Amino acid sequence: MLRSALLTAARSPGLRSAAEHSALTRPIVNRFVAGEQLDSALAVARELAADRLVSMDHLGENTEDRAQADAATEAYLALLDRLGAEGLAAKVEVSVKLSALGQSLPGGGPALATDNAARICARAHTEGTTVTVDMEDHTTTDANLESVRELRRDWPGTGAVLQAYLRRTEADCAALARPGSRVRLCKGAYDEPASVAFRERREVDESYRRCLRVLMAGEGYPMVATHDPALIQHAGELGAARDFEFQMLYGVRPEEQRRLAASGHRMRVYLPYGSAWFPYFMRRLGERPANVMFFLRSFASRH
Ligand code: FDA
Numbered sequence: 001m002l003r004s005a006l007l008t009a010a011r012s013p014g015l016r017s018a019a020e021h022s023a024l025t026r027p028i029v030n031r032f033v034a035g036e037q038l039d040s041a042l043a044v045a046r047e048l049a050a051d052r053l054v055s056m057d058h059l060g061e062n063t064e065d066r067a068q069a070d071a072a073t074e075a076y077l078a079l080l081d082r083l084g085a086e087g088l089a090a091k092v093e094v095s096v097k098l099s100a101l102g103q104s105l106p107g108g109g110p111a112l113a114t115d116n117a118a119r120i121c122a123r124a125h126t127e128g129t130t131v132t133v134d135m136e137d138h139t140t141t142d143a144n145l146e147s148v149r150e151l152r153r154d155w156p157g158t159g160a161v162l163q164a165y166l167r168r169t170e171a172d173c174a175a176l177a178r179p180g181s182r183v184r185l186c187k188g189a190y191d192e193p194a195s196v197a198f199r200e201r202r203e204v205d206e207s208y209r210r211c212l213r214v215l216m217a218g219e220g221y222p223m224v225a226t227h228d229p230a231l232i233q234h235a236g237e238l239g240a241a242r243d244f245e246f247q248m249l250y251g252v253r254p255e256e257q258r259r260l261a262a263s264g265h266r267m268r269v270y271l272p273y274g275s276a277w278f279p280y281f282m283r284r285l286g287e288r289p290a291n292v293m294f295f296l297r298s299f300a301s302r303h
Contacts, residue, residue: 051262
């Protein structure tokens with residue numbers, strides 16, 4: 001229930017604007033977000049890249065006008081130029097949300113977002129890195145997978161994301177477990193109805209295991225995005241004889257990230273930055289009551 005309330009709040013424009021403009025929330029948010037500016041984010045990425053891989057996300061979603069979609073695209077192009085210029089491209093890729101690139105704009109939004117993503121993929125290719133297309137709420141799953149299919153025609157290294165909480169995902173895993181196909185498997189972070197998604201934690205975890213088995217038995221490149229110790233162990237066993245990577249969010253279980261990297265696993269950290277952090281941050285609170293307590297304690301201590 002708390003999760004649903006937080007995810008509803010995540011969509012509130014009023015709360016979003018108040019939070020993003022408040023200096024009080026900033027230090028708390030910094031646990032999960034690498035600053036508002038590209039320079040501060042690159043400094044964090046460089047540090048992480050000493051022992052891990054990174055996927056950088058320029059925060060933003062549900063863009064409401066063309067100018068915002070263009071600005072988000074330009075922000076990624078500038079990021080990729082810096083990754084190339086600073087020698088980080090071998091270890092740092094980017095994650096994009098199609099809704100930030102214009103997907104929900106009326107009159108051809110999905111095509112606009114795919115075109116913008118194609119510009120980002122082209123620049124990533126020039127600089128020597130890759131792009132992964134984040135997955136958003138279930139109303140966008142088909143459009144996102146269609147965009148990934150299109151992008152992969154020219155840039156086969158483009159990563160897809162599948163969410164184990166969706167009932168459809170085991171079948172999507174089977175369809176995507178093809179040679180060269182990079183697939184990030186996560187549990188899913190949105191508040192989805194029972195008609196399309198498993199809502200019980202046990203069901204989601206079981207689905208994750210089934211999906212993992214399909215990806216690990218397939219010919220693609222599984223990217224195991226979870227902080228869940230039981231699933232991490234299961235992935236380690238299933239993937240012992242093959243190529244795959246673990247992924248975790250910046251600020252979540254950093255010691256475990258370092259441990260996995262030190263034990264020889266490929267470990268990638270999802271690193272968001274930028275000023276539009278509110279929905280991302282609220283999804284992190286929704287995942288873990290301890291994060292809400294951390295937030296409230298830090299907030300109270302600043303008053
Ligand atoms: P869950 O939240 O169920 O936690 C399972 C267990 O992990 C906990 O019981 C605890 O043991 C441990 N744990 C979790 N957080 C911890 C903490 N802070 N400290 C200590 N232990 C902790 N979602 C989406 O819908 N679309 C997307 O594109 C992405 N992309 C993405 C990329 C990457 C790299 C990651 C890691 C995640 C995403 N997600 C996502 C988010 C994902 O769907 C999910 O919401 C979160 O990863 C939380 O789920 P967990 O698998 O970690 O399990």
